[in-house]
Amino acid sequence: MAVFFLFFSNKEKRFHAASHAQGTKLSQTLFEILKFQNPENSDIYFEQSVAYNKYGYYDKGFELLDQAVDLNPKMHLGYRGYMKLRFLRDFDGALADFDRLDSLTPNFNDAPWGENIDFLRGECHYGNKDYAKAIDAFQLNIDNQESGWADVHSFVYLGMYEYELGNFEKSIIDLNNAIKESDKTPEAYFYLAKVYKAMDRLAKARQNLIKSKELISYKRTDPYNEYLNEIYLNEVMALEKEYAE
Amino acid sequence: MVNIVLSVGITLWLFPKSHMIMPIAFDSNVDHEELELCNKDKILQYYSSGTNYVGGKRAIKNEILPVINEKKIEFDSSNGYITIRFIVNCNGEIGLLRANEIDDDLKSTKYSQTNIDELKNVVSTLDNWEVQNLKDIKYDSYYFINFKIEEGVITDIF
Numbered sequence: 204m205a206v207f208f209l210f211f212s213n214k215e216k217r218f219h220a221a222s223h224a225q226g227t228k229l230s231q232t233l234f235e236i237l238k239f240q241n242p243e244n245s246d247i248y249f250e251q252s253v254a255y256n257k258y259g260y261y262d263k264g265f266e267l268l269d270q271a272v273d274l275n276p277k278m279h280l281g282y283r284g285y286m287k288l289r290f291l292r293d294f295d296g297a298l299a300d301f302d303r304l305d306s307l308t309p310n311f312n313d314a315p316w317g318e319n320i321d322f323l324r325g326e327c328h329y330g331n332k333d334y335a336k337a338i339d340a341f342q343l344n345i346d347n348q349e350s351g352w353a354d355v356h357s358f359v360y361l362g363m364y365e366y367e368l369g370n371f372e373k374s375i376i377d378l379n380n381a382i383k384e385s386d387k388t389p390e391a392y393f394y395l396a397k398v399y400k401a402m403d404r405l406a407k408a409r410q411n412l413i414k415s416k417e418l419i420s421y422k423r424t425d426p427y428n429e430y431l432n433e434i435y436l437n438e439v440m441a442l443e444k445e446y447a448e
Numbered sequence: 449m450v451n452i453v454l455s456v457g458i459t460l461w462l463f464p465k466s467h468m469i470m471p472i473a474f475d476s477n478v479d480h481e482e483l484e485l486c487n488k489d490k491i492l493q494y495y496s497s498g499t500n501y502v503g504g505k506r507a508i509k510n511e512i513l514p515v516i517n518e519k520k521i522e523f524d525s526s527n528g529y530i531t532i533r534f535i536v537n538c539n540g541e542i543g544l545l546r547a548n549e550i551d552d553d554l555k556s557t558k559y560s561q562t563n564i565d566e567l568k569n570v571v572s573t574l575d576n577w578e579v580q581n582l583k584d585i586k587y588d589s590y591y592f593i594n595f596k597i598e599e600g601v602i603t604d605i606f
Contacts, residue, residue: 226468226493257493258470259531259592260548262556291529291554292596292604426495429505429606437503 245274281315294330483543498580499589533592540577
């Protein structure tokens with residue numbers, strides 16, 4: 204019965220079983236058998252890679268993901284770019300994947316793993332400290348998209364870059380735009396506090412920190428990775444102490 | 449008779465397959481000391497258990513990057529990543545550290561073992577872990593930390 208299932212049962216059933224048992228040795232065995240029987244099926248390589256990358260074994264994970272991309276670039280480049288950005292902070296690697304995907308899909312606004320490609324490129328440029336390119340990418344994201352989750356953090360990132368560049372008034376506009384999109388954005392209040400401190404407006408700085416602290420449970424967070432613009436309660440509290448003096 | 453032998457054989461072959469890939473267990477060749485586990489048959493992944501460092505990855509970076517820089521733990525002029533994976537037991541103690549090393553092309557590579565060991569020693573000093581109660585039970589968890597190397601220097605920890 205087991206032998207029948209492993210080798211001869213319907214391949215979709217086996218694929219779903221393997222995906223469901225993600226991270227187990229059985230799952231990997233099922234994927235190996237499925238690959239042997241269906242070597243051109245890129246989804247098998249993609250699905251098999253997931254556990255390795257989630258466990259931090261990126262050589263094995265990306266070896267499989269690279270095979271998936273080779274077999275079907277349009278299908279898997281976005282995900283690979285996403286993984287390079289979020290799991291490895293390999294900003295140049297991710298940008299290369301996003302740019303290639305974009306060139307393969309000329310009239311389509313890609314969404315690697317559900318996030319807008321310009322937003323993700325913006326994060327890559329932020330990681331590279333290439334603020335001018337980051338600003339362009341996030342602005343493009345805002346211009347292209349209707350209101351949505353990514354837009355909030357496009358405004359937050361814009362606000363952060365303008366702050367880094369010393370454009371405090373522009374930064375305040377961007378961060379307030381984030382709050383207009385969603386008032387439960389503790390990151391916006393946190394960076395507003397920093398901007399106001401830089402402008403010597405301590406009272407406003409402290410007000411914004413309090414707001415950030417109140418809303419901290421709404422912060423942008425991911426079970427697998429730290430976001431590049433992630434904030435932490437202890438950081439908010441440390442700034443509160445610093446600005447109190 | 450053949451059926452029974454076949455069934456038993458396949459079951460014995462199949463059972464360990466329910467185990468997770470890339471397990472870590474005490475190895476006297478590699479580990480200086482054992483780590484007491486609450487349940488060696490159920491070690492969760494970090495994202496399932498919610499086990500984390502207090503203050504998250506940022507706190508880990510703030511705590512150990514200065515130490516790494518002070519000790520000048522460097523890797524020639526390489527570019528790549530080192531991932532240190534280990535177990536956080538149910539009591540918030542860590543051990544059984546393992547290093548996975550990749551280059552800029554995300555391919556497996558080997559950095560200096562001395563430097564890897566030094567890095568592991570620094571990671572071992574992290575002692576502010578938070579283990580969640582999952583229906584009144586605390587579990588052992590796998591956790592890992594990534595180190596980005598640029599021209600030999602560790603530039604990011606996440």
